[in-house]
Amino acid sequence: MTMSRAMPASLVLAILALLVLSPMAGLLHLSALPGYEAVDPRFWENAYLRRVVFFSLWQALLSTLLSVLPAILVARAFAMQPQLPLRRLLLGLFALPLVVPAVVVVMAVVSVYGSNGWLPLGRSLYGINGILLAHVFFNLPLAVRLLLPQWQAIPQHHWQLGEQLGMNTWQRFRFIEWPMLRESVPGVSLLIFMLCLTSFAVVLTLGGGPRSTTVEVAIYQSLRFDFDPAQAVVLALLQLGLCMLVAMLTLKLQRMPAVEIALSIAYRHRALRLRWFDLGIILLATLYVGMPLTSLLIDALRGPLGQTLGDLRLWQALANTLFIGLSAALLSVTAGWFLLQYSASLAEQGHSRRARLVDLAGSIVYVVPPLVIGTGMFVLLAPHVDVFDWVYPIVIAINALMGLPFVIRCLGPAMRQNHARYHRLCQALALRGWHRFRHLEWPLLRRPLGLAIALVAVLAMGDLGVIALFGSTQSATLALMIYQQLGAYLVAQASVTAVLLLLLCLGVFALLERCIGGSRDAKN
Amino acid sequence: MLKIEALEFSYPSVPASTMHFDLTVDVGEVLSLIGPSGSGKSTLLSLIAGFLPASGGRILVDDEPLHNLPVAERPVSIVFQQHNLFPHLDLYTNVALGIEPSLRLAPIQVEAVRGALARLGLEPMQRRKPGELSGGQRQRVALARALVRQRKILLLDEAFAALGPALRAELIELVKTLVAEHDMCALLVSHQPSDASIASARSAFICEGRVAAIAATAQLLAQSEPPQLRDYLGSG
Numbered sequence: 076m077t078m079s080r081a082m083p084a085s086l087v088l089a090i091l092a093l094l095v096l097s098p099m100a101g102l103l104h105l106s107a108l109p110g111y112e113a114v115d116p117r118f119w120e121n122a123y124l125r126r127v128v129f130f131s132l133w134q135a136l137l138s139t140l141l142s143v144l145p146a147i148l149v150a151r152a153f154a155m156q157p158q159l160p161l162r163r164l165l166l167g168l169f170a171l172p173l174v175v176p177a178v179v180v181v182m183a184v185v186s187v188y189g190s191n192g193w194l195p196l197g198r199s200l201y202g203i204n205g206i207l208l209a210h211v212f213f214n215l216p217l218a219v220r221l222l223l224p225q226w227q228a229i230p231q232h233h234w235q236l237g238e239q240l241g242m243n244t245w246q247r248f249r250f251i252e253w254p255m256l257r258e259s260v261p262g263v264s265l266l267i268f269m270l271c272l273t274s275f276a277v278v279l280t281l282g283g284g285p286r287s288t289t290v291e292v293a294i295y296q297s298l299r300f301d302f303d304p305a306q307a308v309v310l311a312l313l314q315l316g317l318c319m320l321v322a323m324l325t326l327k328l329q330r331m332p333a334v335e336i337a338l339s340i341a342y343r344h345r346a347l348r349l350r351w352f353d354l355g356i357i358l359l360a361t362l363y364v365g366m367p368l369t370s371l372l373i374d375a376l377r378g379p380l381g382q383t384l385g386d387l388r389l390w391q392a393l394a395n396t397l398f399i400g401l402s403a404a405l406l407s408v409t410a411g412w413f414l415l416q417y418s419a420s421l422a423e424q425g426h427s428r429r430a431r432l433v434d435l436a437g438s439i440v441y442v443v444p445p446l447v448i449g450t451g452m453f454v455l456l457a458p459h460v461d462v463f464d465w466v467y468p469i470v471i472a473i474n475a476l477m478g479l480p481f482v483i484r485c486l487g488p489a490m491r492q493n494h495a496r497y498h499r500l501c502q503a504l505a506l507r508g509w510h511r512f513r514h515l516e517w518p519l520l521r522r523p524l525g526l527a528i529a530l531v532a533v534l535a536m537g538d539l540g541v542i543a544l545f546g547s548t549q550s551a552t553l554a555l556m557i558y559q560q561l562g563a564y565l566v567a568q569a570s571v572t573a574v575l576l577l578l579l580c581l582g583v584f585a586l587l588e589r590c591i592g593g594s595r596d597a598k599n
Numbered sequence: 600m601l602k603i604e605a606l607e608f609s610y611p612s613v614p615a616s617t618m619h620f621d622l623t624v625d626v627g628e629v630l631s632l633i634g635p636s637g638s639g640k641s642t643l644l645s646l647i648a649g650f651l652p653a654s655g656g657r658i659l660v661d662d663e664p665l666h667n668l669p670v671a672e673r674p675v676s677i678v679f680q681q682h683n684l685f686p687h688l689d690l691y692t693n694v695a696l697g698i699e700p701s702l703r704l705a706p707i708q709v710e711a712v713r714g715a716l717a718r719l720g721l722e723p724m725q726r727r728k729p730g731e732l733s734g735g736q737r738q739r740v741a742l743a744r745a746l747v748r749q750r751k752i753l754l755l756d757e758a759f760a761a762l763g764p765a766l767r768a769e770l771i772e773l774v775k776t777l778v779a780e781h782d783m784c785a786l787l788v789s790h791q792p793s794d795a796s797i798a799s800a801r802s803a804f805i806c807e808g809r810v811a812a813i814a815a816t817a818q819l820l821a822q823s824e825p826p827q828l829r830d831y832l833g834s835g
Binding site for chain 1: 649650671672673677685686687697700
């Protein structure tokens with residue numbers, strides 16, 4: 076059985092290696108050629124490079140602090156208010172930024188904080204301010220969703236003891252909540268730091284020129300605007316080094332909560348003034364997350380709807396978006412399925428270290444940012460083919476790769492559990508292949524499978540990294556089209572396109588999750 | 600003396616079935632509460648501790664009503680089956696929290712903590728964390744904390760259920776001694792009728808949210824009424 080699982084998994088691993096290692100090898104090879112100064116130790120004397128690296132780290136650090144610190148307050152407020160009316164709906168709103176494309180968030184931020192917005196920041200929006208506003212919009216809700224279940228893990232008896240021992244709010248936090256939080260805050264912070272460090276669309280659109288450029292965006296600018304592959308190679312290697320450093324730290328400190336999280340908590344006593352404090356915190360966070368999307372929606376409804384929707388290029392872009400998103404999701408889930416099947420059977424046989432390595436291989440994109448892979452492919456393929464003709468396979472493959480960690484995280488625990496519980500029974504009943512899938516795996520795994528496909532599809536549909544590198548007017552997706560409209564100062568049209576992309580992502584997410592995952596009430 | 604008079608409570612999910620309790624516990628007495636799962640034993644302890652709000656009736660300690668007092672002000676200490684200790688704090692700190700959650704202790708309070716740990720045979724391990732202790736040792740620490748709190752009522756909610764028979768008997772004897780030494784009243788919830796035999800001269804059988812029978816323990820365990828008691832004891 077393990078052999079039959081090893082074959083497809085090995086094929087997936089080989090393709091992964093090809094996709095990741097060959098561009099890397101290409102970059103490294105190029106960096107050794109004359110004129111490419113990646114190996115020149117004096118490259119650090121380049122003021123531009125220093126500034127870009129410093130800004131990348133600085134904005135990631137500020138974004139992390141501004142996301143995680145308030146998220147602790149918001150998650151605590153939610154945890155302390157289990158009976159809050161509309162709690163489920165509000166937590167649903169906090170899940171929204173996970174599926175909203177970055178470029179839509181940019182439009183939403185511009186809609187509120189731009190010159191004509193409700194809280195205008197004027198020109199100072201472009202630069203660090205705008206980047207922070209958008210990053211916090213994404214990551215504050217993510218941190219809340221990751222931290223909230225930590226309160227669930229506190230034994231009910233600890234709350235009761237705290238109450239009986241007469242602990243005040245500070246003492247409860249110190250003795251009961253902080254010991255739990257300090258286990259998970261470093262992992263959550265590093266994850267958010269990494270996301271902000273590799274953030275592309277937000278910095279590309281809201282960054283204000285060379286002063287507010289990150290390494291990720293500088294790579295893109297080197298290739299698309301400066302036509303300087305040498306600088307792109309240096310930057311790509313720098314970004315790789317930074318990401319590997321953060322990834323190693325994350326691995327060391329990580330204690331992340333599982334994806335399947337329970338969001339309810341049983342706790343009652345809370346002084347009235349503290350309840351008002353909790354409600355105030357929740358209200359502020361809800362406004363922060365809800366206001367930009369509402370404002371964007373209003374802008375789009377007031378915008379040139381007919382003119383924008385009548386443009387044939389918009390529908391071509393919509394078709395491209397769907398094609399890329401669905402293809403990447405299918406590819407990613409298929410690859411992830413084979414990897415996880417193999418790692419589950421390895422784990423069941425006691426080879427847990429090897430099983431973990433297989434899982435880690437699937438999450439390689441955490442360490443090697445997709446734009447670095449894209450850059451490597453660009454410099455490898457450019458001398459031989461017109462890379463813009465290869466846009467679909469390249470963009471689909473890299474997006475599928477970007478989705479793999481999500482597939483592994485969503486599907487992995489359920490698949491391992493399934494394997495551990497039923498593998499021997501299946502062997503005894505000679506249940507394998509299609510019959511095993513039909514009677515066992517599909518009914519038990521369709522929920523996480525649906526979630527994984529839906530997540531990868533919307534991620535790929537909203538991606539503005541790889542498509543910006545390889546895309547053209549003909550192959551543009553909606554995300555790229557928004558970027559092009561913004562570049563041409565067609566902000567009103569961009570708002571309409573952004574809302575269309577938002578609705579498309581939400582629709583596709585709901586449809587895939589419902590159709591594949593089945594009804595929420597279904598007892599599998 | 601602990602006196603419970605017409606104490607009423609119903610869970611919001613099952614409003615139709617109201618629990619109703621009446622009983623008394625004398626100073627120095629350990630009263631055992633036995634009964635099937637879901638009969639209301641732990642609910643009664645939660646009502647006394649103040650974790651659940653009673654909808655009617657009174658709880659009196661030395662004729663002073665306490666049912667309107669907040670949890671922290673009730674003269675009550677409780678020991679659960681598990682999660683009695685904060686895992687990141689050492690034994691000394693876990694016990695000291697019982698006196699003052701700010702941990703700013705006067706020298707006499709420090710002595711009290713050390714004395715309680717010594718009384719329970721835990722002084723040499725006072726800097727250890729709960730994870731380094733056996734189940735029995737952890738429950739001893741919880742008892743030490745109850746001791747330093749100097750509250751009149753001690754509630755034991757299946758506190759020794761996870762321990763083996765010999766250790767259970769040893770800790771129950773320890774509780775009896777402590778209750779007698781400190782003039783406390785104790786309520787011991789247990790699934791094991793044998794625990795009641797060791798712990799209590801008197802026991803109560805709780806069934807369907809009521810005190811269905813209360814008598815000398817040996818007599819209670821031998822009687823055949825009410826029928827639920829017979830079913831519970833399996834002596835039909």
